[in-house]
Amino acid sequence: MEIMMGRNLSTPYFQNGVLEQRLSWCKNYSPHMVGTQSGLRFKPGQLAVSSTRKKYLPIALKTGILSDNAYERRRTNAISIDTAVKETVELLESYDDEYGGAIIDPKSLPSCTNSFASILRSSLSYWESKGKRGIWLKILAEQSDLIPVAVKEGFKYHHAEPGYVMLTYWIPDEPCVLPANASHQVGVGGFVMNENREILVVQEKQCNLACSGVWKLPTGVIHKSEEIFAGAIREVKEETGIDTDFLEVIAFRHAHCVAFEKSDLFFICMLKPLSTQITIDELEIQASKWMPIDEFLEQPFYKEDHMSRKVYELCIASLENRYKGLTAHLLPSKFDGTSTYLYFSTAANNDGEIQV
Known part of the structure; x- marks a missing residue:
């Protein structure tokens, strides 16, 4: 992009999309001007500089604002302080x-x-x-x-x-209202239970000391532009090799200052197993197995962690139809002109009809 601006002169300003600069070294004005591609020029013989401003003449001659002939032929008129001189500037x-x-x-x-x-x-x-x-x-x-x-x-x-x-x-001289960088990361965990009331669990190779040796759900961070339920299905598949279908979001946790001072949203998803043969990701996972739910909850870690224990109680209640989580519904949105998943709970009345 290019604009026109003043050359080698005083402080620039903009007017009608043109960056201009004002001459400040002459007094009087002669209107005999013509335009050229590289800016404004004065016709030879019709413009000169006052004798008291001769010291600025070399600048004018050098930049092409004045010609030698213009100065030699007339010594009565001079460029006004309001005269704009313009040239092309790249943006x-x-x-x-x-x-x-x-x-x-x-x-x-x-x-x-x-x-x-x-x-x-x-x-x-x-x-x-x-x-x-x-x-x-x-x-x-x-x-x-x-x-x-x-x-x-x-x-x-x-x-x-x-x-x-x-x-x-x-730019404005007022508080900045630009949106800050993303403040959250989003994690998912997959709760997968088979028909024998066994939970799909893993032990990770790298974890903090509090979780060392603990059997836990497959978890991970969702990818860019990935749906919550799709991230849970993918993580379970990557860590254990088990294929699943999404049923519902059981609950989610909101924590702060987790990784690099970012907040963290963690969604627990109920998934239905479509296969049974476990194949672990040996880069991340130490071991994986189907574990009876009672044995899982008897681990000392979960006896002391009230939040995790509550999550698993809700998962069991959902399997027993005593609790209803959030299901995903693809709906068109005028906000961005696309269809997006909305997560909400549905419940059945006494007649078995679904209520929203």
């Missing part, structure tokens, strides 16, 4: 977001750090003149040399993913 490519800000196209970033610094400063001035608020700058891994430049210009770290770093810049 970073960007597009508007929904909240009055701009998102910079990472493919438009120059590889040269000096060029990037200059274009970034011009772009920030331009966005400020347009009333933009938050600026989002995504720098790819191969562009990492540009990160210190952006930080020096006032950009703040927002988040990082494999392959890029996201930075932000808040």
Whole structure:
């Protein structure tokens, strides 16, 4: 993107999408001006500089604002302080977001750090003149040399993913209202019980001391864009080799300052086994087996952990039709124009009809 701006003069400002600069070294004004591709020029012979401002003449001649002939032929008129001189300036490519800000196209970033610094400063001035608020700058891994430049210009770290770093810049002189980085991670656990009232359990190779040697449910963290129930099915399959179907979300726990000071949402999903033969993931799992529910709950860890024990009591109550968890329902949403899973509980009345 390019705009027109003043050359080698005083403080720039924007007007009608054009970055201008004002001359401040002459007094009088002569209206004999013509436009050219590289900016405004004065017709030779119709503009000159006052004798008291001759020391600034070399600058004008050097930049092409005045010609030698213009100065030699007339000495009566001079450029006004209000005269705008313009030239083309490059801006970073960007597009508007929904909240009055701009998102910079990472493919438009120059590889040269000096060029990037200059274009970034011009772009920030331009966005400020347009009333933009938050600026989002995504720098790819191969562009990492540009990160210190952006930080020096006032950009703040927002988040990082494999392959890029996201930075932000808040323009208004008021508290920043840009959304913070993601504050939560989401985990899942699969409660799988067979027809013999045996629970599918595992022992992990790497765990904290409190869980060392404890038989537990298969658990893990869901992937990007993965549904809660799909993550539970996948984790059970990866750790034990058992195929399952999703039945319902039994309960979820909300904890804080868990991993890297992030909060944690953990969903317990009831799953129906479709196979019985266990094949463990030897990289993560020490052992896996089907364990009777009473033996499972008699472990000292669960006798002392009231939250976990309550979860398993709810799982058993659900199997005995004394408790109803949350089932997943795919519904269209006008919010984002797609169909999304909504989790809610359904219950049957005395006639066996489902009530919501």
